[in-house]
Amino acid sequence: MSIAATQKRGFGAVLWDYLTTVDHKKIAHLYLFGGGFFFILGGLEAMIIRIQLIKPENDFVSAGLYNEILTMHGTTMIFLAAMPLLLGLMNAAMPLQIGARDVAFPFLNSLGFWLFLFGGLILNCSWLLGGAPDAGWTSYAPLSTTSPGHGVDFYVLGLQISGAGTLIGGINFLVTIINMRAPGMTYMRMPLFSWTTFITSILILFAFPALTIGLFLLMFDRLFGSAFFDVGLGGNSIIWEHLFWIFGHPEVYILILPAFGLFSDIFSTFAKKRLFGYTAMVFATILIAFLGFMVWAHHMFTVGLGPVANSIFAIATMAIAVPTGIKIFNWLATLWGGSITINSAMLWALGFIPTFTIGGMTGVMVASVVADYQYHDTYFVVAHFHYVIVGGTVFGILAGLHYWWPKLFGRILNEKLGKIAFWIFFTGFHLTFFIQHFLGLMGMPRRYWVFLEDQGLDTGNLISTIGAFLMAIGVIIFFYNVVYTAVKGEKAPDDPWDGRTLEWATASPPAHYNFKQTPLVRGLDALWVEKTEGKGKMTPAEPLGDIHMPNGSILPFMMSFGLFIAGFGFIYQVNYTWAYIPLFVGMGILLGSMLIRSLKDDHGYHITKEELEREAD
Amino acid sequence: MSHDHSLNPETMPHEPEKATLEGKNKFLGFWFFLGGETVLFACLFGTYLALKESTAGGPTTNDLFGLELVFIMTILLLTSSLTSVYAMYHMKNNNFKKMQLWLGITAVLGFAFLGCELYEFNHYIHEYGFTFRSSAFGSAFYTLVGFHGGHVTFGLLWLLALMIRNAKRGLNLYNAPKYYVFSLYWHFIDVVWVFIFTVVYLMGKVG
Numbered sequence: 001m002s003i004a005a006t007q008k009r010g011f012g013a014v015l016w017d018y019l020t021t022v023d024h025k026k027i028a029h030l031y032l033f034g035g036g037f038f039f040i041l042g043g044l045e046a047m048i049i050r051i052q053l054i055k056p057e058n059d060f061v062s063a064g065l066y067n068e069i070l071t072m073h074g075t076t077m078i079f080l081a082a083m084p085l086l087l088g089l090m091n092a093a094m095p096l097q098i099g100a101r102d103v104a105f106p107f108l109n110s111l112g113f114w115l116f117l118f119g120g121l122i123l124n125c126s127w128l129l130g131g132a133p134d135a136g137w138t139s140y141a142p143l144s145t146t147s148p149g150h151g152v153d154f155y156v157l158g159l160q161i162s163g164a165g166t167l168i169g170g171i172n173f174l175v176t177i178i179n180m181r182a183p184g185m186t187y188m189r190m191p192l193f194s195w196t197t198f199i200t201s202i203l204i205l206f207a208f209p210a211l212t213i214g215l216f217l218l219m220f221d222r223l224f225g226s227a228f229f230d231v232g233l234g235g236n237s238i239i240w241e242h243l244f245w246i247f248g249h250p251e252v253y254i255l256i257l258p259a260f261g262l263f264s265d266i267f268s269t270f271a272k273k274r275l276f277g278y279t280a281m282v283f284a285t286i287l288i289a290f291l292g293f294m295v296w297a298h299h300m301f302t303v304g305l306g307p308v309a310n311s312i313f314a315i316a317t318m319a320i321a322v323p324t325g326i327k328i329f330n331w332l333a334t335l336w337g338g339s340i341t342i343n344s345a346m347l348w349a350l351g352f353i354p355t356f357t358i359g360g361m362t363g364v365m366v367a368s369v370v371a372d373y374q375y376h377d378t379y380f381v382v383a384h385f386h387y388v389i390v391g392g393t394v395f396g397i398l399a400g401l402h403y404w405w406p407k408l409f410g411r412i413l414n415e416k417l418g419k420i421a422f423w424i425f426f427t428g429f430h431l432t433f434f435i436q437h438f439l440g441l442m443g444m445p446r447r448y449w450v451f452l453e454d455q456g457l458d459t460g461n462l463i464s465t466i467g468a469f470l471m472a473i474g475v476i477i478f479f480y481n482v483v484y485t486a487v488k489g490e491k492a493p494d495d496p497w498d499g500r501t502l503e504w505a506t507a508s509p510p511a512h513y514n515f516k517q518t519p520l521v522r523g524l525d526a527l528w529v530e531k532t533e534g535k536g537k538m539t540p541a542e543p544l545g546d547i548h549m550p551n552g553s554i555l556p557f558m559m560s561f562g563l564f565i566a567g568f569g570f571i572y573q574v575n576y577t578w579a580y581i582p583l584f585v586g587m588g589i590l591l592g593s594m595l596i597r598s599l600k601d602d603h604g605y606h607i608t609k610e611e612l613e614r615e616a617d
Numbered sequence: 618m619s620h621d622h623s624l625n626p627e628t629m630p631h632e633p634e635k636a637t638l639e640g641k642n643k644f645l646g647f648w649f650f651l652g653g654e655t656v657l658f659a660c661l662f663g664t665y666l667a668l669k670e671s672t673a674g675g676p677t678t679n680d681l682f683g684l685e686l687v688f689i690m691t692i693l694l695l696t697s698s699l700t701s702v703y704a705m706y707h708m709k710n711n712n713f714k715k716m717q718l719w720l721g722i723t724a725v726l727g728f729a730f731l732g733c734e735l736y737e738f739n740h741y742i743h744e745y746g747f748t749f750r751s752s753a754f755g756s757a758f759y760t761l762v763g764f765h766g767g768h769v770t771f772g773l774l775w776l777l778a779l780m781i782r783n784a785k786r787g788l789n790l791y792n793a794p795k796y797y798v799f800s801l802y803w804h805f806i807d808v809v810w811v812f813i814f815t816v817v818y819l820m821g822k823v824g
Contacts (some may be wrong), residue, residue, distance in 0.1 A: 103641040167653060175646040179638065209653050217760070226662065226749055226756035227673075234753035236673025239664055241649035246660070598775075599782050600789060603624075 017101060020552035022106035023512050024091045027113050028408060031399075033087030034117050036479075038080035041124065043475060045073035050432070050468035053461050056453035059131040063449040068151065070447055072124075074137030075155065079162055082119040082393050086258045087169050089400045089458055092261075094173065096120075096503035097194045099182025099521060104175035105595070106550040112169035114560035119162025123568045126154035135156045138244060141229035141237040142444050142543050145221050150571050154508060156219045156566040158405025161560070163215070169206030173197055180352060182502070183541040184521035188282070191501040191525075192275060196261025200254050205555045206293070207250035214243035223574055238262055238303060244474050245296035250411070253292040253442075255389060255402055260327060266403055267331050269497050270346045271338025274525060277330040284323035284330075291320045296317045310369045317367035325362055328353065341497075344418030348399035352428050359387030362437065377447075380440025386433045390448035398422075398478065405485070405494030410509045413485050429472025435460045501526035505538045512545045546606040555593045562589030624790040627713040634797035636790050643794045649807050658809050661764055661817060665757040669821070673752035676745045678821030687818045691810065694769075697726035698807040703819045708796055713787045716796070720780055723803065727773045734766050754820045758817070765813055769808050775799060 009017075048069050052060045061069065095103055103109050126132040134153035135144035143151045176200045181190070190198075218240065220226040225226060227233035229240055268275040274282060288505060297313040311366060342350070362384040366375050375381055426584045439460045444451060451457050495504040505527045517540035524527040530538055562585075569583025598607055623637075630636040635644055669678060704719035738759070741747040748757045776799055783792050 085741045103647060121718075171646050171653070173650045174649050175642050178645060179642055205649055209657035213657055213664070213716050217664065217756075220749075220756065220760065224749070226760070228668070228756050229750075230753065232673075233751075234668065234673045235756075236671070236753070241662075241669055243660055563693050575706055580658075594776060598778050603791065606741050 011341075017552075019557050020110075020554045022102075022110050022552050024095050024103050024106065024109060025408070025509065027109050027510070028088045031084045031091060031116075032115050032408075033111070034120070035081050035084035035088055038120055038124075039085065040475075040479075041473065042073055042076035042081050043230060045069045045467060046074065046110060047472055049073060051463040052449070052452070054465040055462065056455075056458055057450045059450075064131075064134065066445075066449045067136075069130035071136050071139075071151075071155075071174045072127075072132045072405045075122075075123065075133070075159070077389075078137060078255070079159060080116070080123070080393075081396070082255050082389065083166060084113075084116050086114075086255065086393070089397065089404065090173060090193075090200075090258060090351055092171075093400075093404055093503055094194050094197045095180075096407070096506060096510065097191045098177060098180065098185050098502050099145040099502050099515060099519050100176060101518070101524075102545065102550065103171045103172050104180055106170050107553060107602075108168050109558060110553070111556035111559060112165040115165030115168070115563070117161045118560040118564040119160070119165065121158075122161060122564060123154055123158025125568075126151055126158075129154075138248070139218065139240075140244075141218065141221070144218060144240075145229050151216075153222055153571040154221065156215050157551045157570060158401065160212065160215045160219070160568060161563050165560075166184070166204055167208045167212075169364065170201040170208070173201040174205065177201075178537045182515075182521050185522075185526070186278065186500075189521055189524045189526065191261075192263035192264035192278070192281055192285075193258070196257040196264075196285055201287050203250045203254045203257070203289055203292065207247045210243050211247035211251075214240055214247065217243070219570070224569060232233035238300075240294070241303065241410050242302055245299045246293075249296040249299065250289075250292050252388070253281070253288060254383075255393045257288065257306065258501050259352075259392050259400075260285065262396055262400045262403065263331065263352060264334075266345050266349045266399055267334045268345070268525070269403075269499055269501075270349075270499075271335050272341075273334055273338045274528075275330070276333035276336075277326070278524060280326055281330055286327040287323040288298055289321060289334050291316060291323075294354055295320065295323075297365055298372075300452065301369050302376045307448040314367050314369045318364055321360060321364050328357060328360075331336065342408050343402070343415055344422060345399045345402035345497075346415065347419060347422045348395045348402065351422065352395040352399070355391030355395065355426075355429070357389060358434075359384060359391050361523060362387065365427050373441065377445055378440035379444045380435040382446045383433045383440060384435035386436075390429055390433070398425075403497070404503070405495045405501055406508045408509060409486070409493050411485050411489035412492045413497055414481050417481040417484065421474045421481060425471050425474025428467045428472075428474055431467025432464050432471060433467070435463050439464070467468050467479075495527075498531075500524050500525035502538070511615075513549060513607060517544055544612060545609055547612070548604055549607060550604045551602055553597075553602070555597050558593040560588045562591075562593060566590065626790070629788070629793075630764045630790075631709065633708065633711070633788065633793035635794070637794075640790065640794035640797075643798055647801055651801065654747045654805060658761075658764070658795055658812075661757075661761045661780065662812065665817065667759045668753040668757040669817075671753035671757075673754070675752045675755065676747050678754075678817075681741055681745060681747060682818050682821050684818065684822060686733060686737055690730055690737075691814050692732065693726050694807055694810050695732040697730070698804055700726065701803045705797065705800050708788065708793060711788060716788070717780055717784065720796075722778075724773055727769055727776075727803075731769055731773070734762070734769075736765075745755050746804060762813060762817065765806065765809055768809070772799070772802055772806060775802070807808060 018030060021027060028366070048061060052058050052066055080445045092110065129150065131149050131151045133147070134152040135147050137150055139155060142606065145376070194539065195298060217228040221230065223230050229235045229237045237482055263280060264275050271390060282582070294312055295317045297309060298317045301310050340346070362380070362543050366372050366381060402413050402418055405411065439457055444457050452571065492508045494508050496508070497504070498520055502519060504519070505519060519526065519538035520541035527538065530536060566586025567581045569579050569581070572579035573583055625713070635641050700719050700723045704716045704723065707715040707719060748755055779795055779799060
């Protein structure tokens with residue numbers, strides 16, 4: 001890629017740099033490339049699903065393979081594409097937005113990334129080693145505990161490892177925001193994206209342990225003969241559903257809240273207005289997160305928890321529409337009367353509002369218990385969650401990429417290609433998923449391999465598949481844009497969008513220490529405050545002095561690699577005794593690396609004042 | 618380098634664990650980690666409560682548990698928490714030798730607890746044939762109590778690594794947060810045990 005500083009060095013040096021980096025901006029690059037890679041994989045799986053469903057009783061793929069593909073599509077898109085891409089954007093923008101030099105735990109930041117990557121690799125190794133997981137991304141017991149082969153074991157180990165990485169990332173962001181804000185950057189002056197990163201991290205912290213335990217129980221049942229979900233020995237498979245959704249529902253807010261935050265920043269930047277209702281936006285975010293923890297059972301209305309439980313969860317679910325509505329109206333009010341620039345980032349943001357609102361409306365529909373008995377497990381639900389996750393999270397990621405690309409890579413993504421990609425993807429998206437609401441209402445169940453002819457489902461499915469191809473073309477144009485920009489994109493100035501927040505007050509891309517002098521924040525939209533007062537740049541909060549920086553380290557890579565090897569040991573110790581070798585070797589690498597980290601002092605290093613003065617401005 | 622001096626000041630500040638930004642970050646980050654751990658154990662407790670009657674014809678909580686051993690284990694672990702408080706008290710007074718001594722006592726108590734737990738598990742397996750695989754209750758019991766035992770084991774290894782690594786060089790602002798964070802972890806383990814004692818053993822005997 002076009003990182004000016006790396007161009008002069010050999011490939012080996014660049015590779016080593018990225019393997020050992022603890023710089024949040026480089027880790028952001030890694031997250032974006034890792035997430036982008038898995039996004040392509042998940043997209044290919046989606047295309048195979050749509051090709052299989054292009055006509056009645058198609059036999060493009062076999063029934064078993066179809067189950068594997070739909071499971072891997074969901075799992076990959078949620079855990080290996082959407083989450084890391086968001087974590088990448090958080091890493092890229094949040095420390096800059098709060099005026100910090102790095103995150104609180106740079107070493108852990110790197111560890112989080114490598115755990116995610118190796119977890120994703122384990123999961124996808126299943127394709128080459130006898131078949132992928134095939135129990136759906138939700139892996140309900142007893143379907144998952146009785147699924148033959150090792151597919152589901154790869155699901156368990158892969159998600160366990162990458163989930164640990166996400167949890168580490170969440171704690172890191174929380175501490176960064178609490179302890180490392182620049183002078184004057186009070187909580188109520190933080191840009192909305194930093195706020196949503198903060199709240200999302202709280203959700204990660206309290207939601208992921210439930211998944212960890214769920215996965216442990218599933219792992220013990222499948223690999224070590226325990227009986228948590230084995231009804232014959234008194235087990236109870238509903239426990240999995242509870243644990244999964246206690247994690248799983250906050251997870252959907254983990255996916256959407258960062259997108260809400262970056263849309264807020266984008267709207268106020270390109271409407272040239274202060275965000276309307278900033279305080280209300282902050283509290284709506286907190287309220288959504290709070291309510292998000294007490295609605296998990298709305299995924300389980302048809303389990304039979306009883307009318308009282310169902311009613312409580314239904315009402316709590318509908319209540320979430322209130323803070324979300326506050327947000328939608330505040331975005332519209334921000335645009336109202338603004339001096340609006342429409343570019344690619346803004347197009348994705350504008351496309352998000354109607355799309356997400358439709359998804360939110362169907363969300364209130366499925367929250368109604370009686371009606372949900374009809375919607376449950378049909379394409380109506382598939383349409384609903386694609387409207388919120390694609391229309392919210394994916395649109396958000398693409399908007400964020402266009403918005404922060406100059407800051408990340410020092411070049412501006414091509415506007416023309418960006419707009420073409422948007423319109424094709426946007427059209428394709430609605431073509432694919434709008435019709436699925438009606439397919440669902442007509443009774444087409446989700447996850448079915450084939451459907452019969454002349455049931456009124458033929459045309460709808462054909463249209464849906466055509467839409468999917470348009471989405472694929474849109475994505476290809478976006479990736480072409482990335483390559484095109486890397487080769488001949490225009491160099492970005494420090495502040496290409498006439499920005500309002502601190503990330504635009506530093507170079508594009510920023511020096512590895514972010515700010516030569518920590519800026520003094522004097523209000524909401526810190527840079528804009530200085531611009532309106534005619535200064536146009538930040539006042540430093542400190543004299544020029546030595547900067548303390550963390551050392552790079554290969555240990556995060558080694559720890560994750562150890563877990564990767566141990567993962568195979570855990571999976572195959574069921575069949576072969578030799579599998580204890582990778583198990584113990586892998587755990588040895590992990591624990592040994594942890595011990596080295598603990599015993600070896602790492603004081604970091606200082607960039608001296610003289611070096612800073614020598615650097616050309 | 619200048620920071621060598623800053624990590625070994627003439628007089629230790631009042632709270633050496635929070636005197637540097639790195640220390641402050643560790644302190645706060647570890648509290649958040651314990652928040653996550655709380656959810657982790659809450660899920661295990663929930664699972665245990667749902668499955669504790671599911672004995673599949675095997676021994677029940679009332680058949681298995683003996684409160685005498687559990688009482689001794691509780692005393693051992695609660696006392697080890699107290700001794701770690703003494704250690705932190707001496708850390709704040711910059712008395713490294715006494716801190717190491719009290720941490721050593723903490724470690725001994727921790728190992729004694731672990732020994733009792735191994736004896737207990739061994740007893741259940743060989744006297745009652747009650748294993749991880751024998752019923753859903755067995756799975757839930759060994760997973761909950763075993764997760765706690767695993768935390769104790771990890772904590773002891775961590776403590777030994779810390780004590781041996783720093784034995785010769787004494788206290789400074791770089792390792793003070795490490796010691797402090799360990800003591801937080803140790804208290805957390807203790808709190809979890811109080812819940813295990815109540816929910817698993819007392820409720821198993823009485824409830």
